[in-house]
Amino acid sequence: MGADVAVMVFGVFAGAVSGLFGVGGGVLFVPTLTLIVGMSELHAQATSLLAIIPVAVLGTWRERATGRVDFRDVAVIGVASVGTAIIGSLLADVAPERVLRVGFALVLLWTAWRIFRGVRRGDREVAPAAASGDD
Amino acid sequence: MTEATSARSPLSVLIVAGALAGLVSALFGVGGGIVIVPILVGFAGYDVKRATSTSLAAIIVIAIWGTIAQGALGNVDWSAAALIGIPAMLGVTVGVAVKARMSTARLEIGFAILMVVVAVLLVAT
Numbered sequence: 157m158g159a160d161v162a163v164m165v166f167g168v169f170a171g172a173v174s175g176l177f178g179v180g181g182g183v184l185f186v187p188t189l190t191l192i193v194g195m196s197e198l199h200a201q202a203t204s205l206l207a208i209i210p211v212a213v214l215g216t217w218r219e220r221a222t223g224r225v226d227f228r229d230v231a232v233i234g235v236a237s238v239g240t241a242i243i244g245s246l247l248a249d250v251a252p253e254r255v256l257r258v259g260f261a262l263v264l265l266w267t268a269w270r271i272f273r274g275v276r277r278g279d280r281e282v283a284p285a286a287a288s289g290d291d
Numbered sequence: 292m293t294e295a296t297s298a299r300s301p302l303s304v305l306i307v308a309g310a311l312a313g314l315v316s317a318l319f320g321v322g323g324g325i326v327i328v329p330i331l332v333g334f335a336g337y338d339v340k341r342a343t344s345t346s347l348a349a350i351i352v353i354a355i356w357g358t359i360a361q362g363a364l365g366n367v368d369w370s371a372a373a374l375i376g377i378p379a380m381l382g383v384t385v386g387v388a389v390k391a392r393m394s395t396a397r398l399e400i401g402f403a404i405l406m407v408v409v410a411v412l413l414v415a416t
Contacts, residue, residue, distance in 0.1 A: 163371075164378040171379030175386020176393070177402045178343025179324030180350040181379050183409045186319070193371055201319060202366035205357040207376030208350060215383040216348040222391070224344035229305050229335075233327060233345075234352030236309025237316070241353060244317025245360035251318070257414060260319040263326070264410035270329050271403035275396060 162192050167207075175215045180208035183264070197256050198248060300335035308335075312349070317357045324350055325406060332399075339399045340390065 170184035182204040189200035219225050248256065308330040312323025324346040331342035361367050390398065 160374060163374050167375040167378030168382040168385075170375070171382020171384075172386040172389070173382070173405060174324075174347065174379065175383040175388075176343070176390045176398070177324065177386075177405060178328050178346035178350075180316075180347070180354055181383070182316075182319070182354075183325060183405065185375055185379075187409065187412050188375060189371060195368065195371065199366050199368055202358075202361035202364070203368045203372045203375075205316070205354045205361055206367050206369070206372040207379065208354040209358065210376055211379045211383045212347050212350040212354060214380050215387055216344075216351060218384060218387040219344045219347065222344065224341045225348045226300075226341070226345050227348070229300060229331075229345050230348040230352070232302060232305040233309035233312065233349040236306040237313030237323065237349075237353045238356050239313065240310045241313035241317045241356035242360050244314040245357060245364065248318050248361075249364050249366070256318065261410040261414045263315055263319065264406040267325050267329050268403040268406035268410070270333060271399055271406075274329075274333060275399045275403070 159192055163188055166192070171211050174208075174211050175218070180204075181211050182208050186260075201248060201256075300331070300337065304330065304334045309349070309353075312353055313356065316350075316353045317360065323353045328402065339395050339402070343390065343398070343402075 166184060166188040170181040170188065173179065173184055174181035182201075185204035185207055186197070186200045189195045189203055190197055193200070195203065216225060308327050311330070312326045315326050316323035324343070327346040327349055328339070328342045331337035331345060332339055337345070358367060
């Protein structure tokens with residue numbers, strides 16, 4: 157009962173994070189489902205994927221008016237993801253949980269590192285096409 | 292490389308973003324945004340606001356593939372998905388509204404911090 161309320165609260169929070177950062181919310185759904193609901197990593201991830209869909213649909217619908225959604229790019233990314241999504245699901249079904257967790261964490265840290273580096277480097281945003289030999 | 296017109300990102304970058312996002316999404320149960328956003332910003336010349344908006348839309352497609360695959364394997368818990376997903380729909384409305392008023396740099400830093408927090412959480416538990 158109390159756990160259900162906690163899950164819903166985290167759900168709202170995950171949704172907000174999703175709208176803010178363009179992630180599906182899975183980054184928070186998965187830990188919520190494993191830590192609070194007590195699901196296995198595999199079932200939490202599978203369930204998270206389903207929960208993401210309505211959230212992303214609503215978020216995109218809300219964003220449409222801003223003109224920031226490039227639907228051509230969306231289509232290309234979406235189509236390009238089919239094969240690997242299926243391969244990934246099959247791998248997730250057989251891979252050990254610990255490996256999945258550490259793998260996930262490494263992906264996140266790598267991503268964060270890239271962003272921090274980018275923010276530091278790009279403080280002066282879009283310098284005109286100037287030198288192409290940057291580094 | 293093309294010159295001018297900030298738009299039209301290279302197809303190859305989008306394809307790589309999609310392929311990686313699909314894999315990460317299915318493996319880790321996320322929509323793939325954690326991969327798509329940095330790739331769009333780093334390699335396709337997107338600013339972070341456009342990247343997050345486009346990423347969210349792409350996630351719809353990616354999560355559908357993953358759900359079909361995981362559903363077929365019997366791993367999806369529908370009631371738990373509703374319990375967490377429906378409140379999240381409320382949250383996403385708020386998040387999109389807040390983003391509209393947030394600076395790009397803040398959004399980027401917030402994104403990076405979020406990733407670190409979740410990474411630590413996952414390994415620590």
